[in-house]
Amino acid sequence: MIMPSRTLVCFAFGFALGFAPLAAGAQSNTSSAGPLAVETVAKGLDHPWALAFLPDSRMLVTERPGRIRIVTAKGELSTPLANVPKVVARSQGGLLDLILDRNFAQNRTIYFSYAEPFDGGARTAVARATLDAGEAPALRDVKVIFQQAGPASRGQHFGGRIVQSADDNLFITTGDHFSDRDMAQTLDNDIGKVVRITPNGEAPKDNPFVDRSGARAVIWSYGHRNPQGLTVNPADGSLWEQEHGARGGDEINVIRPGKNYGWPVVSYGVNYDGTPVGTGKQRAEGMEDPLWHWTPSIAPSGLTFYTGDLFPQWKGSLFSGALRAQFLSRLEIKDGKPVREERLLTNLNERIRDVRQGPDGALYLLTDENNGRILRVTPGR
Incomplete structure (x- = not known):
């Protein structure tokens, strides 16, 4: 279920962490959990955006120009999967998030988001497909299940994160396109929203605006800028979201049905000028306060709760990547709200686009570069 949010607005604070090189291409950073070892699992990816683990521990990775690859634990990259729809790979647009269906072992279904060509620009879309991971990897039975309603984006603020909840429904974030931000406050479009759909693309009957005249039935929450992090807290089933502000005001929110998260009426940041x-x-009044905000902005992306055993000190922590600030953020959660930030890998000097927990309990990161990498973070020595 989606739990009530609790309001705590904190200025982010962190501390610089040491760095010492290790052998074999790894590096170590001190942390509250001791030294961290960082190794390169794979490289040579073109602006990778999202990572998902297959049951056999291989990985699916999206590349923003429009490719999905299978990556082995040894870092071997497959040829791009066939039958990926055409994407608009311009500015911030392209192929974005990817998740496995909760019943993937039985149905081989995946969901992915992308900037779909639309009206001379692009819009956020989500497709469902069956994964064929054989010798000639491909997507089968591709079906578009969501297309963002509203004007086209000219290349910015697509959102695009996807999460599947325990009831099998999908939550999807959409951005405000930068130029259409006032539409984040109106309900006749999908600009600047979190939407909730069934795996077939329908609006669930218990969505908050299903019976409101003139409102889009798929909307779950509104008043968002550019949400690039979305995850479910395994402790209570609450939906957590993270979004970019402008100059400051990056936010962490707990998303509740029908609530207004304020953009562009209120913000802890200012415009770029x-x-x-x-x-x-x-x-x-009537607008939800963030649980946490970063001012100055770190440009957060990727979001996950840690539940593994490799870092027992960090169980229940919320991890986020940082694009502009180029570090891994760990937020300590107490009584359902962030209370302290630890800034990790501060000398990585690469944009962190995604963070996921692997089946081995390690943290896996994607670096958003022309020669992007998959990094594995484990306890060091």
Whole structure:
């Protein structure tokens, strides 16, 4: 279920962490869990965006120009999967998130988001497909199940994160396209929203705006800017989201049905030119306050709760990548809210696009570069 959010607005603080090289291409960083070993699992990826683990421990990785590859534990890259739909790989657009269906072992179903060509620009879309991971890997039975309603983006703020909840329904984030931000406050479009659909693309009957005239039935929450992190807290089933602000005001939110998260009326940041956002206020009645915000902005992306055994000290922590600030953020969660941040891998000097927990309990990161890497983070010595 989706649990009520608790309000705590904190300025992010962290501490610089040491760095010492290890042999065989690894590196070590000190942390509250002791030294960290960072090894390159694979390289040579073109702006990888999302990572998902197959049951045999191989990985599926999306590349923003429009490719999906299978990657072995030894870092071997497959040829690009056939039958990926055409994407608009321009500016921030392209092939984005990817997840496995909860019943993947039985149905081989995956879901992926992308910038779909639309009206001279692009819009956020989500497709469902069956994975054929044989000698000639391909997608089969590709079906588009969501297409963002509203004007086309010219290349910015697509959102695109996907999460499947325990009831099998899908949550999808959409951005405000940068230029259409006022539409994040209206319900007749999918701009700046979190939407909830069934695996077939329908609006579940218990969505909050199903019976409201003029409102899109798929909308779950609104008032978002560019959400690039989405995950379910395994402790209580609550839906956590993270989104980019402008100059400051990056947010962590617990997403509740029908709630308004404020953009672009209120923000803890300012516009890129230094002018106030909206009302110039940080909060307003009827709009949800973030649990946490980063000011200055770190440009967060990727979001996961840690449940593994490799780092017992970090169980229940929330991890996020940082694009602009180029580090791995660990938020300590207490009583359902972030209370402290630890900044890890601060000398990595690469944009972290995604963070996932592997089946081995390690943390896996994607670096968003022309020669992007998959990194594995484990306890060091």
